[in-house]
Structure formats: C-alpha cells, structure tokens
Amino acid sequence: MLGSLPPLRALSAYCAALTGALARQGPVTFISFRKIYPAYLYPGGGLQEDRSFPPLECPGLRIHRRLTWYNPATWLREGFLTRSALLHAQWWSLPLLPVYLAVCAGFKARGKPVVFTVHNVHSHDGSPFFVAASRQLFRLGDHFIVHSQQNRAQMTRVYGIDPARVSRIPHGPLGFRVRGGGDGQAVRELFGFGPRDQVVLIFGAIRPYKGVDTALEAFWKLLETHPGTRLLIAGMPWEPWERYARIIRELGIGDRVTTHLRFIPAEEVHRFFLAADLVVLPYRRFESQSGVGAAALSFGKPLIVTRVGGLPELVRDPRFVVPPDDPASLARAMSLALGTPGVLREMRAAGKDIASEMNWSAIARQTWMVYDRVLAREAEPGARVRI
Secondary structure, X not given: OXXXXXXXXXXXXXXXXXXXXXXXXXXXXXEEEEEOOOHHHOHHHXXXXXXXXXXXXXXXXXXXXXXXXXXXXXXXHHHHHOOOOOEEEEEOOHHHHHHHHHHHHHHHHOOOOEEEEEOOOOOOOOOHHHHHHHHHXXXXXXXXXXXXXXXXXXXXXXXXXXXXXXXXXXXXXXXXXXXXXXXXXXXXXXXXXXXXXXXXXXXXXXXXXXXXXXXXXXHHHHOOOOOOEEEEEEOOEOOOOHHHHHHHHHHOOHHHEEEEOOOOOHHHHHHHHHHOOEEEEOOOOOOOXXXXXXXXXXXXXXXXXXXXXXXXXXXXXXXXXEOOOOHHHHHHHHHHHHHOOOHHHHHHHHHHHHHHHOOHHHHHHHHHXXXXXXXXXXXXXXXXXXX
C-alpha cells in the first residue's frame, strides 16, 4: 500500500487504521514517506510530525519509510523493487503526483495491478489541475475505491471510468485513541464550559470550503433562542483567521466562541469531542467523505451536516442535513437538536448504528475482496496474497 503513516500527518490516521485492519487479515507491505512535502506547502509550520499516535505493530505488516519528495531514486526503488502482488495507492494530494506516477508505473511495468482509493474526486479548492493530474494517474489504475455513492457516480462522469471498476467502501471512524471512562464534565471545565452550557464543535483544518463563516452566522441566530450555547472551534487555519475574527466581532459573539487555532495532535483530539454536545460540518463544497464526521461517530457525537458530497450518508435523520451556505437552516437544525427533549439521544443512537456499519474489520474484508477480484486471474481461490 502507498500512502502516509504516523508520525507524518497527511492521511496518516486513515492509513494507519485501514492498514492495521488489513494486516490482521493478511500480509501487507506499506510504502510510506520519510519526507512527504516541502514545508512551504503547509501554512503556519503545519508540517510538523505528530508523534502521539501509538505504534502500528501487526505480525503481517512491513513498513518502508523511504520515500522523499525530492529524491526520484526513492520513488523508483519502491516502484520497481517492492515485492507485492499488487499496489493499493491512497490518492488525495496533487503535489504527490510525480511520486505516485513513478511508483505506480514501476508496479505496472512488472505486470502488477494498481488499485486506487480516491479520497478526492475533485480538489477541495476546486483546482482544475487536480482533475487533469488525476486523469493522468488513473490511466495506471485497474480498480478504484471511493467512500460514497456520489463519488462512485462522479468517477464515471468526470473520468469516464467503467462503474464495474469502481467500488464504494466507507470511510471508517477515526477513534484517535478513544479513551474509555473519560470524564466529559472535567474536560469541559478545562475549556471553561459550565455544566449547563451546550457546546457545538467545529473541528479540523480551517479552509474556505469548510463554511466556518456560515456556522458563525448560524450560531449568532441560535443564541437568540439558546443563549447558553457555546461554540468551540479547533483546527489549524489554512487561510487568514482575521476574516473570521471580524465576523465574530461584528456579531458580538466573542464571549460565546472558544478557539484553538492550531494543529490538534492525536492525543488531544478526544478532549474536544468529549467536551461537545453536537458536531457540525457546515461545508459549502465537498466531494468526498469526512474524516471529522467519521471521528464524531466514533466518539458517539450527534452530527449536523450540509447536503454536499458523502456527508448525508453520515446522518439518518434528514432534518439534520441542511443546504450549504444557509445559516438560517443550520440554526434551525441546531435549535431542534439542542432544544427538543430526547433528540440528541436519538441522534447518538443513529450515529452508533452508522458507526457499527463502518467498522474497520468489515472495511478490511471488503478491501480484501477487491484485491481478490483484481487478482482473480493470478491468485489461487481463497489465497491471501501480500499487498
């Protein structure tokens, strides 16, 4: 498998969870990076490593940490020398295109099939270069995995790929070292929240498509009927924060908004979710599935999402799927969730059911089935090949 693993950040939480589940069912070789990006591609020094992840140790797992973004020799070495029946490449980031082309071409030159998990059918910022680059890379693909039914249709519409070559396998919940028996109120007190405060969480990197401005206006409207509500925003800004600070000042909600504008390491993630009563994903544009949404499910937190990408698949009750860029609808949904007795409990129960359907063991089984189909002409029936 080609992707990133801790302590690198990038897609490492997802890759670690998937790889661990796969390696418990069969042998896996993981091709990771030693240096993944030049620092200037990440804002505010955001490229630092996160060493709070637990070690990934499985008997069937080998890890190569040799790739560097600046050394093509490392790309060619992995592509032409890694022993494996196929390559499963996790594709999400345009700057990695040269590395991925080299590694995938090396496997194809040796007659090894390539499977892609396509995390972004389009780039988050709408760049046309991403689609052009992906189209070039996908010529090397034998099969494709996406996380939502919408993405499955998009792979045919955008890239002309036969639907028979595209499988939908969900994005598993990212537990980020969920700790049993955590004292939610004690954590809330660390943030300065009282026992009667209702806390709404926005979590993850702050980027224009995330709709934080929409959420701020919706929160201002919510305070008219729920003055005891607090908004907790946690994540590294990928754009100047002053834009949002100005909105907060103009709306006069600064005393109700708590911000942690930094990268949140894995060992701290649980604190933010434990403190929250409700998680909102107010994205205005999105094409895939959300790691933050999957994390919310793993922590048993109710979700309100917008009707974009695969986000609606994380919510059972359509009342909590709202149009993007619609502060009034988002405010009404938050008011319904926080102000109606029993609704949060129902949302938690529905989320628990969804999370159980997205468990990593089942995801690993589905992924191995894809490998078996791709290798059907080469592998013996029922055999477990190394990937």
